[in-house]
Amino acid sequence: MKKILIFFLFFAVLGSGCAQHNAESIYDKDEDRAGTDINRENDGVRRGNGNQDNGMTMTDQNPNLLNTDNQNRHSFSMDVQKAKDVISDAGYEPGSIWINGGEMNVTARLQGLVTRKDREDAQKILQNRLSKALPRYDVKVNIE
Structure with missing residues (x-):
């Protein structure tokens, strides 16, 4: 068997x-x-x-990979520089700017002592200007 x-x-x-x-x-x-x-x-x-x-x-x-071919393509550093230019043109000092996906977090500094109302007005002005200059991002402004 x-x-x-x-x-x-x-x-x-x-x-x-x-x-x-x-x-x-x-x-x-x-x-x-x-x-x-x-x-x-x-x-x-x-x-x-x-x-x-x-x-x-x-x-x-893949936008997460670095651009190593040295061609003039869109990069996040161009967006950060544009945000710095918009903040400087508005009369404020640019602070840290960082991008996380579709969100841009911007910090701007005001000169001297300012009231809460001045700070809120500056935040609204920068929010509108940055949203117009960089419409692809949801811009969040922090005023120091």
């Missing part, structure tokens, strides 16, 4: 191993089931997959 069981097990393993090599995959073929060449268009030119990134670099595809 033991020998018969081992005999059937041996042929089952042998048969299953050979069957995998006969399986056809559509990825191994250049034609579909109807016989049409899938790598050629109607004009007869071979297309293939080609360059699938359409000329985009990794920094275009």
Whole structure:
């Protein structure tokens, strides 16, 4: 009985191993089931997959990667500099500016002693100007 069981097990393993090599995959073929060449268009030119990134670099595809190709592309440092320019043009001293996703947190400093009303007015003015200058961010202004 033991020998018969081992005999059937041996042929089952042998048969299953050979069957995998006969399986056809559509990825191994250049034609579909109807016989049409899938790598050629109607004009007869071979297309293939080609360059699938359409000329985009990794920094275009993922904004978290650093721009290392030294091309003039949009970067967060340009937005920070623009925010500093807007704060300076409004007559205030720029402090720390940092970007977290779609949110920009800005700190501005006022000269001398100021009242609470002056501080709130300065915050509203900077909030409006920065929102107009950098509409892609939700700007939060802190006045020191």
